[in-house]
Amino acid sequence: METLAAQPLVSIKRALHIFFSHESSVLDAEDPAQFRAQILRHDDDGGDLPELTIDNVLVGVSKASYVYQLAVIITVWHGTGTNPLLQSSETTDAALTIEGVTPEFSSRSRVLALSIDFIRTFVAAVTNSEDEEDVRAATASLVDQLGGARGILTLLGFQQTVGSRNLAPLTLRQCLDAFGQRHTPTEPLTVGARAFSKHCARSASGWWEEMKGNDAAKNARAERKVRELLTAATWKNVHSLPHAHATLETRNALGYGARWDAETGAFRGFLEPPMVNGHEIKWRH
Helix, strand or coil, X not given: CCCCCHHHHHHHHHHHHHHHCCCCCCCCCCCHHHHHHHHHCCCCCCCCCCCCCHHHHHCCCCCCCHHHHHHHHHHHHHHHCCCHHHHCHHHHCCCCCCCCCCECCHHHXXXXXXXXXXXXXXXXXXXXXXXXXXXXXHHHHHHHHHCHHHXXXXXXXXXXXXXXXXXXXXXXXXXXXXXXXXXXXCCCCEHHHHHHHHHHHHCCCCCCCCCCCCHHHHHHHHHHHHHHHHHXXXXXXXXXXXXXXXXXXXXXXXXXXXXXXXXXXXXXXXXXXXXXXXXXXXXXX
């Protein structure tokens, strides 16, 4: 990927920070304060961030803040003249057929319909102005054209389905922290490792591999697998499941995945690839 032009990227990121820091932004989100906080959240994992590309945003859950991911997306859109959702469409458009999940395309269609001229006007406005109110107004206009909070999620690579929720997703660090919580205070096995051990025993595919060793080895093995899933996620969605909280669900190109409670942040378990008539044959994740 070409090196990002520094000046537009810096100006765009600043504009997004100004916008999401204002209490009047993304009022169409289910919980505007939560949405703003998650988009702006910066988890200090130590070390420098690797160069962020479009694929790192649209595929996988990046360690970069969501506001920075958005800035990269808009910068590339401005620089190439092509909507980034089209650049990675071969990977992210191969949507899995998931029983009980009905795709919707209204948000994607709206984002794709936004002209490059509008993006250029936005970038010019936020690059040439030092006035925060002018910058916020220009950014608010862009977000409105994208379709508000839902458009932001779409631009970040999240699927829209009938059950999708207008809630900001968990960050990579939040996902890993929830996964790494101890199952009980008195044992070293993590919540994630316990779920992984049970899932390996039930799955006949062999994809998960065997779970061997002491608790420390099991914890490390489970964390490697969940990191692999999060890095390679081609299907990401914040949606509702029947009789449950909103869920952050990620799946790789083969359909294997994992879920977190998007409201409490708790890890919910691993997922097998979607199975035709899975509920009828009593398959349970």
